[in-house]
Amino acid sequence: QWACFISADDKHKVPIGESVPVSTGVRNRRSLSTQNNDLNASDHDFTKLSLTPSVIFFVSIPSNISGGFYNGQVFVSFKDTVFEPSSAIRHATEFQDAIHKMYTPQASPPILCLYTDGGPDHRCTYGSVQIALISLFLSGNYDMLIAVRTAPHHSWTNPAERIMSILNLGLQNVAIMRNTMSDESEALFDKADTLDEIRDKANKNSNLEMELRDCIKDVQSLLHSRSERLVLKDQYFKCYNAASEYDINGLFQSMSKVDPLLTRNDTTQAQLTRHNELVSFMKTHCHERAYSFQIKKCQDVSCNICTPIRLPQTVFDSLHFLPDPVPALDNPDHYTSFQAVYGKQTSEEFRPSLQLNQANAEPAPKSVFASGKIRDYIMCCDCGKRRCVYSDKALSQDEIQDFKQSLDTYDYSCGAPLFPDDHYLAELLFVRVKISCDTPMEILYYSSRKSGNSDICYHCGTDSDFVDPPDSIRTKYKIIYPLCQRCQDKGKEFNARMEVKVNGSNSKRRKTR
Incomplete structure (x- = not known):
């Protein structure tokens, strides 16, 4: 009655042929064809253009927890990967447009719940994501907004993932080509x-x-018409167009209520911390965690940002930010029930991903992990840290080109291999897998001579707002790794190596303030 639950996800890219039709990449099934004629399509590994299917799933919330969450209205869009890339503010704008199609302005629920995967356009700790969610919160006049993302490698828990199997039916036995x-x-x-x-x-x-946009419009129309014939629980899929720059700017305009000087280019935490009014709003209205970002009206009569609540007062008073998991006192192997911790102050100290799992061995030989064998860098789609790509031998030009094209096809996250097992580059290029998004930067990154390894924070990977180490550290250590202001504010320390010898003693590495 009071809440709207949206599950969203992007499907793998659909390649577009350039001179000949190319298969969508979905495993085909038997289909009708004329006698003595084969249905063929070109290979899809070497295309430049593609479409990104985006799914917005309005989940019909069951009356009790034992009910199913796979029922509701599905919206699908096929976005131009070149000029309509997925971003936090674009997603927020499209959520708002879809909500307007689902509800009349007076009937939209006052509580909005979002459940997504952990890509960079949904990572709750990113400044760009937080600004997009605040814009959506203000524009939609919600009493509370709860955005939750899945943990790394657990996107299968997202209800929108199940929609992908239905969407595949519309992409089967299809080969597409641009004009x-x-x-x-x-x-x-x-x-x-x-x-x-x-x-x-x-x-x-x-x-x-202009011509690139026009040449794929027929392809988008074809896939839209096929998708609108798909059904989930007797409800046909609906298609929508990607948000335009005009619509995105319109949504962002709501941020002027918080800070009129804020711009869409202010996306990093270092930039946002300079906006005092925004920082004050987030301290009093927002709740940030590694996997969630929540916003709630304050009901402070002196607040000139929040409008009157839409919920009944008793319902609003019973709303609290989602708690963190806390182990049970009588059985540390199990968590305390939600009812027992809801409305209480909790912390992230028991978050499982804070403890690095060292069980799996590296798939590559130890000799390949050397600074001289770093061939490139890759950004984690979850945490944004730059990770080193290793190879025992220098790559050929063809291998370099194939690697660059694969970066447009596959998303990388810390702890995962670079490629699927059947990709030939999986035997040539390696990354460390005994890491997680909480693991600091690799030490070898700072000693690499590969171009592009600019100074970045040892703990979070940001490339700005560094803190100058004090003289007490400068005079004691030969190598001091960068530390940003935000990490220092969180209690992180300088990481230093090669202590200067004093009276014959030398320690290789120290952590110090």
Whole structure:
């Protein structure tokens, strides 16, 4: 009655053929064809353009916990991966648009619950995600907003994941190809290999961007028409268009209530901490955890941001931020029940991911993990830290090109391998798997001579707002790794190595303030 529960997720990219139709990549089933004629499609590994299917699943909340959560209305969109990339503010804008389609403005529930995977566009500790959620909270006039993401490698718990198997039915036995562009645009497009190169050329040539958008519209229309014939529990799927820049700016405009000087480019924590009004709002209205971000109206009569609550007063008074899991006193192997800790002050000290699991061995030989064998860097899609990519031998130009294209296809997160087991590069390129998103930067990163290894915080990987180490540390250690202001505020310490010898004593590594 009072809450709207949305589960959202992005499906794997659908490749678009350039001169010949290319399979969508979904395993096909038997289909009808003319006699003595084979149904064939080209391989999908070497395409530049693709579409990203996005799912917004309005879950019909059951009346009791034993009921099913796989019932409700599904919205699907096929976004242009080049010019409509997934971002926190785009998702928030699309959530708002879908809510307007589901409810009339007067009937939208006052509590909004979001459940997503842990990609960079949903990571609750990212400043860009927090700003997007606050914008959605203010624009929709919600009494409370609860955004929760899955833990790394646990996206299977997201209800929207089950929608993907139904969506596959609409993508089976389909091969797609874009329309041709003008000779000038085709020549420019042929010289671009990666998404970044395509965007760079489109920024310099507006006709290329316009023609690239137009040449895939027929493909998007085809996939929309097929998706709208899919059904979940007697409810047909509905399709929506990706949010435009105008719509995104309209949603972000609600942030002017908090801080009129804030811009869409202010996304890092270092930038946001300079906005005192925003910091004050987050301290009094928000609750941040590694896997959740929650916002609630304050009911302070002096607050000029919050509007009157829409919930009955008794219901609003019973609302509390979600608690952290706490082990039971009588059985530490089990957690205390939700009812016992709801409404009480808890902390993240018992979060399982804070304890690094060292059980699995590295899949690569130890000799490959050396600073001289670092071939590239890759960003974790969950925590944003830069991880080292190792190879025993230097890569050929073809292998480098295949690796760059794979970065546009696969998402990497800390502790996971780079490629599927059947990818030939899985035997050539390696990353450490005995790590998690809570693991600091690799020491070898700072000693690597590979271009691109700029100074970044040892604990979180940010590249700005560093703290100068005190003289007591400078004079004692030869190597001191960077520390940002935000990590220091959280109690993190400088990590230093190679203590200066004094009276013949030398310690290799120390942690010190």
